[in-house]
Amino acid sequence: MKIVITCHLPNDIIQPLEERYDVVMWEKSSEPMPRERLLKEIEDADGLFTNVADQINEELLERAKKLKVISTMAVGYDNIDVAAAKRKNIVVGHTPGVLTEATADLTFALLMATGRRIVEGMDVIRQNQWKSWAPFFLTGQEIYAKTIGIIGMGRIGLGVAKRAKGFSMDILYHNRSRNQEAEQELQATYCDLDELLTKSDYVVLLAPSTENTYKMIGKEQFAKMKNTAVFINTSRGTNVDEEALYHALKEEEIFAAGLDVFDSEPISSTHPLLSLRNVTVLPHIGSAAIETREEMARLACQNLLNGLEGRPLVHEVK
Incomplete structure (x- = not known):
């Protein structure tokens, strides 16, 4: 055969x-x-x-x-x-x-890099733009003790929640069904999607790709997020309306986005999202350990x- x-x-x-x-x-x-x-x-x-x-x-x-x-x-x-x-x-x-922990690691790494503007900082040095120290130079969002909202509390979502617990984050989650392990061991709070979007400092999308999740995060959802919110997607690019995300980032309706996945892959260097300062992107390497x-x-x-x-x-x- x-x-x-x-x-x-x-x-x-x-x-x-x-x-x-x-x-x-x-x-x-x-x-x-x-x-x-x-x-x-x-x-x-x-x-x-x-x-x-x-x-x-x-x-x-x-x-x-x-x-x-x-x-x-x-x-x-x-x-x-x-x-x-x-x-x-x-x-x-x-x-x-088998890829749960590696993807959870990458998700939380992307969250930290995006919230604290790590890649922007590296680019500043590479482009020889680091001239001096300044009080608000490259300031980002704090992570410790902030609120994380996880959309999709499956294996990877639970892994991300465990890492968030180590940072003393308050954990909100939205899922098709309740996750007793997340609630009992990590004190995660189940809520509807609107409440999660409104209250979270970090919104992490980990939902599977289905007919029901296609472009589930779009203009209406970004409008509900804090203007200091950081959006992370390591699920599937088709779960997000990229045009709406571009608008939300450009108009500073949200603070930043970290993306490992895109609607159509691979993307090119001319992709509109790459023209924005407040975007951190990766080439779909969630499980790449x-x-x-x-x-x-x-x-x-x-x-x-x-x-x-x-x-x-x-x-x-x-």
């Missing part, structure tokens, strides 16, 4: 696959397999190792005459047409859990092996 891997992985990680199957792996580590190559390779593939950079849509699935299992190296799977896969009896696996990415890759490989050998996937998208 044949397996297609759309990204370049270390040899020791794919060895269990190569011992059993014919593996076609994209050779470049800096970019995903081109769409045309993927469409060709998928025609006789039994297994597909993919990630968020690939669009696994109905067009591709119609060409996949032998495909039995799709395994994505990610928690989210909004780039995969799961319904179309199910119609063709293709099982879909993903990698939740070496140990985490290696574990994600191994789990995705195990999902593939299980699916091809007729065993339940470790984590199957239902």
Whole structure:
């Protein structure tokens, strides 16, 4: 049987696959397999190792005459047409859990860098603009003992809340259901979205990408935030109306934004948000810790092996 891997992985990680199957792996580590190559390779593939950079849509699935299992190296799977896969009896696996702590680390790091204007400070030095000390030079927002509002109290949201507790922050959260662990162990307070937006000094978006969360944060929501508020998004770019965010930042309706994700990725250096001083951006690296990415890759490989050998996937998208 044949397996297609759309990204370049270390040899020791794919060895269990190569011992059993014919593996076609994209050779470049800096970019995903081109769409045309993927469409060709998928025609006789039994297994597909993919990630968020690939669009696994109905067009591709119609060409996949032998495909039995799709395994994505990610928690989210909004780039995969799961319904179309199910119609063709293709099982879909993903990698939740293993990236929780790395993404929570990155989220809180982005929160701190944005609130305290860390990247702006580095740019000032690089551009030789640091001339002297001044009382209000590059002043940002305090973090300690402030209020954080977390939208989406899943595994990663809980991880961010634990880090916020270490900074003595008051924790508000909004979720589809109550999180008893967050409330009992961290004294987090459940509230509706409007209350969270109104009261929070830091608004952190960690909601999944669904029809209900599409552009859930827009003009109306930014208008409810404090003008000193810092907005952080490490969930999905499609959850935010970027035009409304640009307006809110430019007009200083909110203080700043830290973004690891965008509506359409990758973005270019001419993206409108990059023209603003009060934006800190990252290239979708929420889980980009070496140990985490290696574990994600191994789990995705195990999902593939299980699916091809007729065993339940470790984590199957239902």
